[in-house]
Amino acid sequence: MEESRKEFKKKGLGVAAISYDSREVLRDFSRRKQITIPLLSDPDSKIIRAFGILNTSIQPGQPNYGIPFPGTYLVNQHGVVVSKFFEEDYRSRYAMGTVYTRLFGSPLNTRETVVENEHLTLTYYSSSDSAAMGNRLTLMADVTLKPKMHLYAPGVDGYKPVEWKLVDSPGFKPSKLSLPSGKSLYLPAIKERVLVYERGLRISQDVDISSNYRELKKMIGDSDQLVIEGALSYQACDDKICYLAKTLPLRWTIKLINPDSERVPEELRKR
Secondary structure: OOOOHHHHHHOOOOOOEEEOOOHHHHHHHHHHHOOOOOEEEOOOOHHHHHOOOEOOOOOOOOOOOOOEOOEEEEEOOOOOEEEEEEOOOOOOEEOHHHHHHHHHOOOOOOOOEEEEOOOEEEEEEEOOOEEEOOEEEEEEEEEEEOOOOEEEOOOOOOOOOOEEEEOOOOOEEEEEEEOOOOEEEEEOOOOEEEEEEEOEEEEEEEEEEOOOHHHHHHHHOOOOEEEEEEEEEEOEEOOOOEOOOEEEEEEEEEEEEOOOOOOOOHHHOOO
């Protein structure tokens, strides 16, 4: 949140966080981590309960009783919630880069990879270049077609439609793929009506980074980087020629943020 606050500010939005921790604990945390966004203390979880996000899996009397389910709200100037981002699994949460991408449809200063060939220009990126365990990221690809080119969309018969696949990995879990619907177009050259993409398209897919620390460390070793690989396959045609199907490899490198292992001073801990 701290890293993305400036970009949200450019959009006219402020960023703040709320937790059940005391002011003293939040002050200590913000000092250690150099946090400048407001950290709001809700020690009796009154606001957390009012929003209906009290973590009910933790029973009264347990050390963490009173914490909320992690999530993000977008609230307008009248105090009305206009968007919210929550996961079913309390161990997972949307990274702020993903929230930004969902709201504004553009990457939050992330690293882009550009691939160009005779058919198209492919620009792909992640909603964030870094993530903590359990974060949800969005992998995205923008495809811009060369003049007179079209790609076949899912639902065509006899041609290779656009296909996006990620390589299975214990480091992340993919969610449903978001692929736009094709446009029905009559092609005089083949005397058929088919589903196609003209000009271009945007593909996106959410992935949940594993919340299993041991599993991730076993996978990446001494590195702090998680590599996600995949491929984009398609068949392109112009007004005269249908070209052979092609597959373009995809590769994202996500820097993993180590969990905060430093504890607050003994006198500030909840008892």
